[in-house]
Amino acid sequence: MSADWFRRRFLPGGPLPAPRPPRPRASPVPYRRPRFLRGSGSSPGTADASCRPNARPVRSPVRGRALPWNAGYAEIINAEKSEFNEDQAACGKLCIRRFEFGVEEDQEWLTLCPEEFLTGHYWALFDGHGGPAAAILAANTLHSCLRRQLEAVVEGMVAPQPPMHLSGHCIRPSDSQFVEEKGIRAEDLVVGALESAFQECDEVIGRELEASGQVGGCTALVAVTLQGKLYVANAGDSRAILVRRDEVRPLSSEFTPETERQRIQQLAFLYPELLAGEFTRLEFPRRLKGDDLGQKVLFRDHHMSGWSYKCVEQSDLKYPLIHGQGRQARLLGTLAVSRGLGDHQLKVLDTNIQLKPFLLSVPQVTVLDMDQLEPQEEDIVVMATDGLWDVLSNEQVARLVRSFLPGNREDPHRFSELAQMLIHSTQGKDDSPTQEGQVSYDDVSVFVIPLHNQGQGRSSH
Amino acid sequence: MSADWFRRRFLPGGPLPAPRPPRPRASPVPYRRPRFLRGSGSSPGTADASCRPNARPVRSPVRGRALPWNAGYAEIINAEKSEFNEDQAACGKLCIRRFEFGVEEDQEWLTLCPEEFLTGHYWALFDGHGGPAAAILAANTLHSCLRRQLEAVVEGMVAPQPPMHLSGHCIRPSDSQFVEEKGIRAEDLVVGALESAFQECDEVIGRELEASGQVGGCTALVAVTLQGKLYVANAGDSRAILVRRDEVRPLSSEFTPETERQRIQQLAFLYPELLAGEFTRLEFPRRLKGDDLGQKVLFRDHHMSGWSYKCVEQSDLKYPLIHGQGRQARLLGTLAVSRGLGDHQLKVLDTNIQLKPFLLSVPQVTVLDMDQLEPQEEDIVVMATDGLWDVLSNEQVARLVRSFLPGNREDPHRFSELAQMLIHSTQGKDDSPTQEGQVSYDDVSVFVIPLHNQGQGRSSH
Numbered sequence: 001m002s003a004d005w006f007r008r009r010f011l012p013g014g015p016l017p018a019p020r021p022p023r024p025r026a027s028p029v030p031y032r033r034p035r036f037l038r039g040s041g042s043s044p045g046t047a048d049a050s051c052r053p054n055a056r057p058v059r060s061p062v063r064g065r066a067l068p069w070n071a072g073y074a075e076i077i078n079a080e081k082s083e084f085n086e087d088q089a090a091c092g093k094l095c096i097r098r099f100e101f102g103v104e105e106d107q108e109w110l111t112l113c114p115e116e117f118l119t120g121h122y123w124a125l126f127d128g129h130g131g132p133a134a135a136i137l138a139a140n141t142l143h144s145c146l147r148r149q150l151e152a153v154v155e156g157m158v159a160p161q162p163p164m165h166l167s168g169h170c171i172r173p174s175d176s177q178f179v180e181e182k183g184i185r186a187e188d189l190v191v192g193a194l195e196s197a198f199q200e201c202d203e204v205i206g207r208e209l210e211a212s213g214q215v216g217g218c219t220a221l222v223a224v225t226l227q228g229k230l231y232v233a234n235a236g237d238s239r240a241i242l243v244r245r246d247e248v249r250p251l252s253s254e255f256t257p258e259t260e261r262q263r264i265q266q267l268a269f270l271y272p273e274l275l276a277g278e279f280t281r282l283e284f285p286r287r288l289k290g291d292d293l294g295q296k297v298l299f300r301d302h303h304m305s306g307w308s309y310k311c312v313e314q315s316d317l318k319y320p321l322i323h324g325q326g327r328q329a330r331l332l333g334t335l336a337v338s339r340g341l342g343d344h345q346l347k348v349l350d351t352n353i354q355l356k357p358f359l360l361s362v363p364q365v366t367v368l369d370m371d372q373l374e375p376q377e378e379d380i381v382v383m384a385t386d387g388l389w390d391v392l393s394n395e396q397v398a399r400l401v402r403s404f405l406p407g408n409r410e411d412p413h414r415f416s417e418l419a420q421m422l423i424h425s426t427q428g429k430d431d432s433p434t435q436e437g438q439v440s441y442d443d444v445s446v447f448v449i450p451l452h453n454q455g456q457g458r459s460s461h
Numbered sequence: 462m463s464a465d466w467f468r469r470r471f472l473p474g475g476p477l478p479a480p481r482p483p484r485p486r487a488s489p490v491p492y493r494r495p496r497f498l499r500g501s502g503s504s505p506g507t508a509d510a511s512c513r514p515n516a517r518p519v520r521s522p523v524r525g526r527a528l529p530w531n532a533g534y535a536e537i538i539n540a541e542k543s544e545f546n547e548d549q550a551a552c553g554k555l556c557i558r559r560f561e562f563g564v565e566e567d568q569e570w571l572t573l574c575p576e577e578f579l580t581g582h583y584w585a586l587f588d589g590h591g592g593p594a595a596a597i598l599a600a601n602t603l604h605s606c607l608r609r610q611l612e613a614v615v616e617g618m619v620a621p622q623p624p625m626h627l628s629g630h631c632i633r634p635s636d637s638q639f640v641e642e643k644g645i646r647a648e649d650l651v652v653g654a655l656e657s658a659f660q661e662c663d664e665v666i667g668r669e670l671e672a673s674g675q676v677g678g679c680t681a682l683v684a685v686t687l688q689g690k691l692y693v694a695n696a697g698d699s700r701a702i703l704v705r706r707d708e709v710r711p712l713s714s715e716f717t718p719e720t721e722r723q724r725i726q727q728l729a730f731l732y733p734e735l736l737a738g739e740f741t742r743l744e745f746p747r748r749l750k751g752d753d754l755g756q757k758v759l760f761r762d763h764h765m766s767g768w769s770y771k772c773v774e775q776s777d778l779k780y781p782l783i784h785g786q787g788r789q790a791r792l793l794g795t796l797a798v799s800r801g802l803g804d805h806q807l808k809v810l811d812t813n814i815q816l817k818p819f820l821l822s823v824p825q826v827t828v829l830d831m832d833q834l835e836p837q838e839e840d841i842v843v844m845a846t847d848g849l850w851d852v853l854s855n856e857q858v859a860r861l862v863r864s865f866l867p868g869n870r871e872d873p874h875r876f877s878e879l880a881q882m883l884i885h886s887t888q889g890k891d892d893s894p895t896q897e898g899q900v901s902y903d904d905v906s907v908f909v910i911p912l913h914n915q916g917q918g919r920s921s922h
Contacts, residue, residue: 149769152769152770153769153770156759156770162759162768163759164746164747164758164759165753165756165757165758166756166757166758166770167756167757174747175746175747178746178747179746179759181746181786181787182746182786184746184759184768187767188767188768189767189768189769190767191766191767191768192761192765192766192767192768192769193767193769194767195764195765195766195767195769196765196769199764270731270732271731285625285636285639285640285642285643285645286625286635286636286639292626295626295627295628296626296627296628297625297626297627298617298623298625298640298645300653303656303660303821303823304652304653304656304657304823305652305653305656305825305826306648306649306650306651306652306653306654306655306656306826307623307645307649307650307652307653308610308613308614308650308653308654308656308657309613309614309617309627325642325643326642360764362764362765364766365766365767
């Protein structure tokens, strides 16, 4: 992506139609029955949700389906938010092949080694908005993008240290010293591959949606085990946590208009054209009205973590770039997340003001060294879309996990049952023994990933 | 600062002269004898360094001087880096007056209450580069900017919660609810005031340097105690740490081209004109040469935390936007820090490429609740310029502190002696009992701030 492209794409010079008040959410696309999916063999399967025929939540058809490996489980139900469940999930074995480089300096061709060279596991949750189209595309595509990106750097990943030059020739003797000084490790290549895969997938989704006349976007939360490490990549407001006997550790941060306020305001400062004169980039405790004019009110700008006071001018009465609090916070009055995939066509209702320039598709990646962690049998990662975290805190989830697992040691499906139990505890069911009192009206999807023995991937090449 | 201003200022359209290889550091201004300083009464004093007449480090004339309160001590010596010491320091009592607002709605005038309303303490270290001019200006100016910014919001600071409207009338009944939902506290106003004060001081320095035909910049590290809290604001590569009997806690982060790589690369991505076609924004493990062309080499771009490989093109052979490692890392081949004050005129040698658009004057602010901390008698904050931290880790400093203080309980000057001892331990002196083996050739300035009883400021209004 070049700056020219950025400007051509996002800074149109033409006149804009008069805007109307922005809508609260991207409107859903017409109902389309979701495809049901396969997950077997060496390519990840995708799992999605059924449409909801009646008022009570309905479990996904993936329930009870044999997964490619006995490690993760996605429980996806359709609650009361939309006519169709916009959450999608994918999981499976990740098989990285190896390219064999020719030894001749001028040799341009590469031979693809037919055998798997490195294997890992892959879990992904996609929470759609504006319809399920982007989430379905992401569930079908992202693992392929990731495999491709990993195969492009796998030679570097298995070297004692990633070499300066990938092809293994023309190396200066001092190159390894520079790599060492920069502290570049194999895991940095996996982080880079995850970042690139998210961007590549975003481009694919943009092309596919445009070609098929569909719209929408989705958040993406991905966990990958590879070479003894767990990678958690997050773009959006889903969350992954590590739960152990004595520890609860967040493995991701949420990216919303509130958490990314300064980045978003900074872009609006550098490119005020993106707001088309219809929004103010400043943050105020509430939306200002005419009788605030001339008053000194609390505000924050892009460079401020703290608050200050300013004298209200006419331009401060415009609709705020980021407005609302918590779950109600919206970017340009439209979107509740600031990172994710898709949304290439999303505009503020009845205007030409585009959301995409303010969104990032690149995830934040956390790395967990499982060899160092020495996971015990009941150490797990819980991945879930925001519907779960809206009503349960990390600590509440950990309490539910710790009260469930020890009593079900003999149950071979206990991790699946735990995922279901976590979802039920958000649904206000009377028969839920762990009911915490709050009810989620959002889609909820949960993966429970036991970490015990996950480090084995290291020895697979 | 508007975007128009930013573009007018930093995006000139004219042709540029052919650049030469960038210089390693901003060149020093001609020697100018530094002023010695005042520090008494209610306005902070400034402390600076003597010029070095011979090869051995010389202590500042501030040594032994009675400070306005018995709490901090700046030991500033001139080591072997430059002909004059570019470090500057200031400390003193911070006295905030109160504006009295008229009760009539149309009443525009304000009465300045003649008495101090809130008091706190202020310590600041400024590490100059390209000459001491900016550091001297900062030491003379920043505390006034801060006092002005605090006086503008002091009504909000002493309210149970900062009010939506400052002047105390025209408040909607629901306003306090919005302030509460946003979680805005009195300390957020102090953070905002510190952020604004740094920016205001930067503008003053820009005007003063231009008017007097001087150049240069400086880092700024400020500690303020106010209303039972300690605020540490940092823009640059100085550092403050909290040392207690069982705890060492960083109170600041360093801002260098390496730590702010993504922000700097992002700006170069959005505004490639800023590089005038002479630099590449990409990071490589080492500078690329002609025989790297066509090879796949390790690289990072603005959106990447991890690393990947790319095929080297001609444009990748340009000088990197950020080059070098650790202490050698330079922004545009010129500057070792990415935040600070001044540098308005700084250009890459013999080009029109400006450094200022890549620099931030806004600090990162850390807040320490001293009432909650309940500081013991030997709990201190150590503030020091990078010369100290280049040769001593946080843990080494803590060890020196803990070995020194308990044995000197009766010495009324023990905190001053500790500051001196810390500096001596970086100078490779044979008689230093705590010599750790490494020698700093940079300027070194240290404040030692005992926290015991610092919370008393709360009751002063």
